[in-house]
Amino acid sequence: MKKQSNWESILGLAQRAGKIISGEELVVREIRRKKARLVLLAGDASENTKKKITDKAHYYKVPVVFVDNRASLGHAIGKEHRVTAAVLDEGFANKLIAILGQ
Template sequence: MNNKIWGLVGLAARARKICFGADSVEQEMKKKKVKLVLIAQDSSERTKTKFQKLCKENQTECLIIGDIETLSKSIGKVNKAIIGIEEENIAKQIQKINYGGESIG
């Protein structure tokens, strides 16, 4: 997976512009703070389905990307399958890189 994406996720974490874990991401989505949701590919099907539905309802972009270990490591935590990015510019950059658009650096 693209190291630039994980670098941006880490940047958002250091700026305290993320939330992680199912409950926290869901709460922040309801407050309309989350601009992008990252879900680990190896998270449960139930979790993926639940958050894909929530993202659709809240008109929030959702990416199924990486694995739990990689997502967790990028934010300096352990066993986190869901990350919500709250910074709009970082969310847009991650989407650009993921979809093969212009990359940074």
């Protein structure tokens, strides 16, 4: 088992606190509701998904951060592969932005 990086640990904490939503449709819904504070997008997501999520996030002024791949994103939140996830808490979002250098 690989050692979790710092951002994965923070994301795991946010997941356990109930402040993460994952899955393309749910993330888009939370962006529209203005609940998403940060969107994480896997680098290996399809171009179509990348465009859909980034366009929606930019329109609603939600920062988007790219992570390595869907496996690491899913692993960080204790689920199967995930292409996208939204952080619903300002504190967790700010910490992740600081760590991921965006």
